[in-house]
Amino acid sequence: MYWNKEIETMPREKLRELQGKRLVDAVERVYKNVAPYRKKMQDIGLEPGDIRSIDDLYKLPFTTKDDLRDNYPFGLNAVPMSEITEIHASSGTTGKQTVVTYTDNDLKIWGEVAARSITMAGGTNKDIVHVSYGYGLFTGGLGAHYGGQTIGAATIPVSAGNTKRQIQIMRDFGSTILMCTPSYALYLAEAAEELGAVNDIKLRAGIFGAEPWTEPMRREIEQRLHISAYDIYGLSEIIGPGVSGECNFKCGLHVQEDHFIPEIINSATGEQLPAGQAGELVFTCVTKEAMPLIRYRTRDISTLTYDACECGRTTARMSKPSGRADDMLIIRGVNVFPSQIESVLMGINEASAYYMLVVDRKNNLDTLEIQVEMRPEFFSDEVRVLENLKRKIAKEMESTLGLSAAIKLVEPKSIGRSEGKAVHIIDNRHLY
């Protein structure tokens, strides 16, 4: 079952031709309308005319999260604000958010690619799609929502949280497809078991993403919820969920290549790597109008294969990311950069800049503990003073990270100092 058979099964030569044509157009647009891109190209003596086909892709400069920060909030937009119809944001590496914009047509593309993923999981207009991703600045909720609506399914914007209500809606509305983070799926499974509702719910498939998960987790979700679990991948900079997704053969995620051209590069040198080799995943948005990022470095480590899939699709498949080229953590679906934590601590007099993050998963929910060294001169014999300090740090962290964290005050100089790259993270979840 295909959502867009012509594109999804297009012979590769034809697909490459289409990608090339769209790439030429995208490069012309950004050169003309986005000053930072024009400057980047001029700096290396590149003109739009130099890009004639997809074989020229490697000549183009990369885009990184830092470029988004430097041009915050709208400096990389290729269209005037009058054409923007939606704005989302996700975590940046420091205080500033990563802002992404969409035109009406971009939202249609988003709906289209998410629809392809839902169709790959067997979804049709007869389904009831239960979206438990958070709705808001985060792209998870609305991306899944647009996908559900595009296929004509009854789409329920349940959003995250209120677990009892989630189960009740599943039971009473008859949800058939669940879309959320895999850890939340396990949490819901547990809640359904506790409420004795597993046999009353009609779910048959789940499409999970926004955080790394493992094959054992997939099996557990499938067994406990009696569903087939599919992986979906995306990042807001490219569009959101739907950049790629699994078909029923579950042998890698089909990249929606007519919109996003994938590459794997050597993170250190920036060189393109051949199919099958692991490296950093890079995407070029060739159809988006508002913010068509060129060669955006995702920092996800993956591999690509162009072999035909048994499902009949000809699109490239990416492997489930096997790690990160940077120190970003994904906690409860929220991207967290240690640099954000450092910047918060820098602003708090009573704390030193040394910290340790301990990430764990308890009852299928991610937990984040931030160990903070108190500066000795601020130590007080009164519990109240130290508790207030803890609360102050917790509040600042929550407002910067968009995620609540447990703050643990530790003794000064108790966190290891290292001369090289400091070790700031203990991740007990072992997700990769």
Next chain:
Amino acid sequence: MFINQVSVFIENRSGRLSSITKVLGDNGIDIRALSLADTTNFGILRLIVNDPKKAEKVLKDNGFTVSTTKVIAVQVEDTPGGLYKTLDCLQGANIGVEYAYAFITRKKDGAFVILRVENNEIAVEHLKDCGVNILSEDEVYSI
């Protein structure tokens, strides 16, 4: 009139309390009284010792986070209602008590209470007016 109390930050990690007492013992410091305030993830150990200056130094040298605070030591009758007289006096003057802890000793009659209040000077004045026996530094350190 005021007693120097040594406070030590204790991370919630096993062995921290025992290593503090080891450092004090190795340096010949006698603990007169102690109180441990504990929360879910840290504690504050408050100590009255025979030599607060030295205690602060040796603990700091051993990497502990230490602060010295002025507190008030009073002697109360070791009978029912003994402490009430003191607290009622402070209450009457509207002086809040941050925390308090008591101890007794073989050498002296009565019970002793360490009081941490908002304003030491005002508290002492009122306690004196109420006829509460306030202990001097020497008295406490040599108990």
